[in-house]
Amino acid sequence: MKYDVVGLGTVVVDHLVLLAQHPPQDAKTNIISDAYQVGGPVPTAQVVLSRLGKQCAFLGSWGDDQYGPLIAQDLATEQLNLDASRLLPGTRSGYAQVWIDEQASTRTIACYRPEHWLQPEDLDRQIIQQARFLHLDGWPQETCLQAAQIAREAGVTVCLDAGSLKPGMETLIPYLNVMNCPRRFLSEYLQTDDVLAGGRALLDQGPELVTVTDGVRGAWLFTEEGCLHCAALPVLSLDTTGAGDVFSGALLYGLLEDWPRERVLKFACVTAALKCERLGNRDALPSLAEIEAALQTKELNLSQLD
Numbered sequence: 001m002k003y004d005v006v007g008l009g010t011v012v013v014d015h016l017v018l019l020a021q022h023p024p025q026d027a028k029t030n031i032i033s034d035a036y037q038v039g040g041p042v043p044t045a046q047v048v049l050s051r052l053g054k055q056c057a058f059l060g061s062w063g064d065d066q067y068g069p070l071i072a073q074d075l076a077t078e079q080l081n082l083d084a085s086r087l088l089p090g091t092r093s094g095y096a097q098v099w100i101d102e103q104a105s106t107r108t109i110a111c112y113r114p115e116h117w118l119q120p121e122d123l124d125r126q127i128i129q130q131a132r133f134l135h136l137d138g139w140p141q142e143t144c145l146q147a148a149q150i151a152r153e154a155g156v157t158v159c160l161d162a163g164s165l166k167p168g169m170e171t172l173i174p175y176l177n178v179m180n181c182p183r184r185f186l187s188e189y190l191q192t193d194d195v196l197a198g199g200r201a202l203l204d205q206g207p208e209l210v211t212v213t214d215g216v217r218g219a220w221l222f223t224e225e226g227c228l229h230c231a232a233l234p235v236l237s238l239d240t241t242g243a244g245d246v247f248s249g250a251l252l253y254g255l256l257e258d259w260p261r262e263r264v265l266k267f268a269c270v271t272a273a274l275k276c277e278r279l280g281n282r283d284a285l286p287s288l289a290e291i292e293a294a295l296q297t298k299e300l301n302l303s304q305l306d
């Protein structure tokens with residue numbers, strides 16, 4: 001295998017804006033500080049994996065505006081292979097503005113730019129076939145489906161970080177081996193707020209492993225062995241942007257390492273929690289040593305629910 005994880009997804013530049021508190025409607029507030037960082041569910045998960053020593057290739061595209069060089073340089077610095085990625089001349093890059101107040105509550109507005117989505121005919125079959133895992137964010141449906149089919153035929157594990165509900169996901173889910181989603185996805189897709197029923201219903205639709213995340217309420221992991229819940233590691237949370245993406249990256253790391261499901265879930269929860277102590281998703285990422293130290297020294301509440 002040439003790559004541990006090939007990722008197909010949306011890349012954006014996040015403008016992170018720190019505020020004392022969110023302004024009420026029709027009012028103004030001052031910015032305390034701000035920063036630009038590259039984000040997006042798949043690239044962020046891949047940066048987590050790459051920093052932990054996994055070989056990753058990213059399939060995506062960006063524009064030739066002021067953010068293009070920032071994206072290309074960031075992904076290359078993070079050691080993601082970009083041979084199957086491209087700059088689209090005459091287009092603007094994906095962008096998001098994330099407002100974060102002193103309670104770490106966020107408001108995000110994002111502009112994903114569909115002109116950057118790869119089409120099924122753009123897919124590099126070989127790079128997918130040479131991966132252990134394929135990681136998707138669900139945009140756009142036809143391309144994800146085609147990539148998932150190529151991967152399944154080649155015995156590559158197909159993973160999805162579902163984020164929010166996107167068109168055609170019901171067609172993609174049967175092709176998945178691994179699926180991560182936030183709890184709100186269960187309401188959007190299955191019209192349920194019951195995590196146990198929702199997680200089991202997703203398992204019934206195809207994936208062998210499903211995780212559901214819910215911020216400070218921690219995360220659940222479902223397999224045919226049942227459901228595990230891990231409480232969130234208590235941290236002084238400054239910024240939760242990208243916590244789900246970081247959780248996904250750490251989850252894939254544990255699965256690539258073939259760890260037991262208990263360790264996989266604890267590792268993902270701890271990595272995502274430590275990220276929340278700092279701003280963003282690059283400088284905020286904990287090292288393997290920090291993650292291992294927290295796993296050894298902090299009490300983590302893990303329970304088998306069925």
Ligand SMILES: Nc1ncnc2c1ncn2[C@@H]1O[C@H](COP(=O)(O)OP(=O)(O)O)[C@@H](O)[C@H]1O
Nearest residue numbers: 213214215216218219232237243244269272273
């Ligand atoms: N404030 C927090 N304290 C500790 N851990 C957190 C916190 N927020 C998120 N996490 C961890 O990150 C995971 C993903 O966060 P979540 O907010 O559910 O995802 P998303 O960023 O996709 O909305 C959670 O399951 C939890 O383990």
Ligand SMILES: O=C(O)C[C@@H](O)[C@H](O)C(=O)COP(=O)(O)O
Nearest residue numbers: 039040041096241242243244245
């Ligand atoms: O895609 C988004 O939701 C916004 C991105 O700008 C951000 O980088 C991101 O991926 C946040 O993800 P999450 O907080 O893990 O859901």
